[in-house]
Every structure is written in C-alpha cells, then in structure tokens.
Amino acid sequence: xxxxxxxxxxxxxxxxxxxxxxxxxxxxxxxxxxxxxxxxxxxxxxxxxxxxxxxxxxxxxxxxxxxxxxxxxxxxxxxxxxxxxxxxxxxxxxxxxxxxxxxxxxxxxxxxxxxxxxxxxxxxxxxxxxxxxxxxxxxxxxxxxxxxxxxxxxxxxxxxxxxxxxxxxxxxxxxxxxxxxxxxxxxxxxxxxxxxxxxxxxxxxxxxxxxxxxxxxxxxxxxxxxxxxxxxxxxxxxxxxxxxxxxxxxxxxxxxxxxxxxxxxxxxxxxxxxxxxxxxxxxxxxxxxxxxxxxxxxxxxxxxxxxxxxxxxxxxxxxxxxxxxxxxxxxxxxxxxxxxxxxxxxxxxxxxxxxxxxxxxxxxxxxxxxxxxxxxxxxxxxxxxxxxx
Numbered sequence: 040x041x042x043x044x045x046x047x048x049x050x051x052x053x054x055x056x057x058x059x060x061x062x063x064x065x066x067x068x069x070x071x072x073x074x075x076x077x078x079x080x081x082x083x084x085x086x087x088x089x090x091x092x093x094x095x096x097x098x099x100x101x102x103x104x105x106x107x108x109x110x111x112x113x114x115x116x117x118x119x120x121x122x123x124x125x126x127x128x129x130x131x132x133x134x135x136x137x138x139x140x141x142x143x144x145x146x147x148x149x150x151x152x153x154x155x156x157x158x159x160x161x162x163x164x165x166x167x168x169x170x171x172x173x174x175x176x177x178x179x180x181x182x183x184x185x186x187x188x189x190x191x192x193x194x195x196x197x198x199x200x201x202x203x204x205x206x207x208x209x210x211x212x213x214x215x216x217x218x219x220x221x222x223x224x225x226x227x228x229x230x231x232x233x234x235x236x237x238x239x240x241x242x243x244x245x246x247x248x249x250x251x252x253x254x255x256x257x258x259x260x261x262x263x264x265x266x267x268x269x270x271x272x273x274x275x276x277x278x279x280x281x282x283x284x285x286x287x288x289x290x291x292x293x294x295x296x297x298x299x300x301x302x303x304x305x306x307x308x309x310x311x312x313x314x315x316x317x318x319x320x321x322x323x324x325x326x327x328x329x330x331x332x333x334x335x336x337x338x339x340x341x342x343x344x345x346x347x348x349x350x351x352x353x354x355x356x357x358x359x360x361x362x363x364x365x366x367x368x369x370x371x372x373x374x375x376x377x378x379x380x381x382x383x384x385x386x387x388x389x390x391x392x393x394x395x396x397x398x399x400x401x402x403x404x405x406x407x408x409x410x411x412x413x414x415x416x417x418x419x420x421x422x423x424x425x426x427x428x
Contacts, residue, residue, distance in 0.1 A: 099117070133278075170197050203402040232398075235389075261296065261320060303338060338373075346376075
C-alpha cells in the first residue's frame, strides 16, 4: 500500500466532534467488553478530574492542513500535561528543579487508514507540540514535513514526554523529531514486574503486630496521603547518588495517582459485585515513615489483578506489608498481584514470598528527553504504576 504525502498533514487539537469520533474509533480496541455508551460516558466522566481538567488533557488528530476539522482524520492520540521533578548534579551536589512533562496515551489509527505512515508521522510531529521551543527550535524542523505544527494552549513547554508501549520497545524509539530513523524517539526504560499468582501463593502469617497498626485507605485517604508522599519522594530523589546522572520522577499528587482508581471504577459495574472496592491501599500508622502500598485493579478482562501503584517498604517491613496486600487481594477474589519496578533490595524478599520478577511485555515505559543534558544518562525514578496514563 502506497504511503500518503505526509507533508499535507499536520497535528491539530481535536474539536469536540473529533474527540467523540476518536473515542468511538478506539472502542473496539480498548473497551474490554464495555458497551459503547458506557465506554463514552467513562471518558467523559474522567475529564472532570484534576489529571484531565484545565487543558491538562488534549486529544490530537492528524488531519489535512486544509481541512483541520474533518471527521475523517487519519489518526489520533492523547497527551496529559504533568509536573515533573528533575534532579541533576552540580559541583558534586544534587539539585532539584521542577519542570513540565507529558504523558502520551491512546495512539490509534483505524484499520482502514493503516499502512500509510500516519501514526508514525503523528508521533514525529508530537515532539514539536510538546517540547519546550527554547530547546527544540523550529528552525530544525524538517522541511520535507512542511510547516511545523503549532502548540496548543498549555503545551510546548515540556522537558520530556513518556508513553507506555504495547507494541514492544522499537516502534516508538524510531519516532523522533527528525527524519533520522535511528533511535531518536521514546527509549524504553524500566519494564520490570514482580507478580504473585494467588492460586499458588500461600497466605502469610505476619509477624506479631496488632491490627490497629494498619489502616485501610479509601479514595479520600489516597488523595490526602499523596500530597505528603510527593514531598517525601522529592527528598528521596535528592538522596539518590548523583553519579548515576539525571533523575526525574512524576509525583502522585494533583490527581495523577487517583486516575488509576477513577478509571477502574468506570469499568466495574459489569464485573464482580464486590467491585468497586472501597479499599485502595494500606499503611502502618505507628509513625510518619511507616510502610504503605496503594493499588488499583485491572478488571477489564481476566485474569483480574490487584496492581500496586506506589509502595514504600524495607526488607524488614515488606513481608508484613505484603501480607496486607494479599489479604485485600483475597477479599476481592482477583487472581494475581502485580508490582511494577520493585526496588532491587526487595526483589529477593518478594521471591521468598512467591513473587516472580521478570520483564513485562505490555505497558512498556519509554522516555523522550528534550532537555539540554544527554538523554543517555536520564533515569526514571519511582517508575511505578501510579504514573501510568
């Protein structure tokens, strides 16, 4: 199939009519058996929350330059504007700065428009509406692509962007801001998962502790808790060795981590009557540095899973914390527990409890760094489920 003349196309923020068409197109791919009207209502429902509101969420369409509002656009995607924390080393001492980063999701081309290069071109252009124009200067835009796309309101100031690939690590790595097909796009980083299969996992008798030392966390508890936890994560980032180069992390506050709960609730009505859960985490209450875990549920299609979104523990406290996570998973009758990028020091403890750590093949995190520093030395710290979009 012949390629289209891609210079005739560019990126536009979607109109409301195009947004609806985009969501109808993705229904067959991502509905998980949810009826169409409920699927559309879910996305409309999620727009009201902090992670999406105030133009944090923008749907983009690749459309002809001379017909930007067409309902027959080539493909579409979503971007989420987020605050990001970057830690660099200056004169041997770590220094923290805040910047803007973007999460990219729902990259989709309808079957009738595939094999023309549309999705690849959309991703190439996406860098030019997300990256800080003081870093990615328009005078470097390839002339073969025509004029560069214009950033939308609340875009064009990013120091990085991330996405979660379900098509392996190569495709997105080749979609950079230039004609060079080398690996100049989103580079995969940190796709490790520790999983526990509940049908082969024995219940764990925790060490002697009274029940009142643990608190089950509601949605409201999560919202308040993540404000405090975000500050602790900044402190932790500053304590990380500067020799490993640049570090960055998203923070779970401002509705970022709550998105995983809100999205799960939207999928729950047609599934187990025990969903949605009123418990979305657990923490010890004995001191301010107590271990905790927050989670969501993957309940779109079996096997259902409790997926930990953020965890804090030591080798000594992990077994008791895991016992509480397992207790919650048993109550909700899910089939497995998943933890993304568990720290190296905890992998061995998890293995003793039945956990298997391996690379996962879906939702592979990948980063495109736009800053002046070398992207080869950028490490995604706290690369956990809470940041998924």
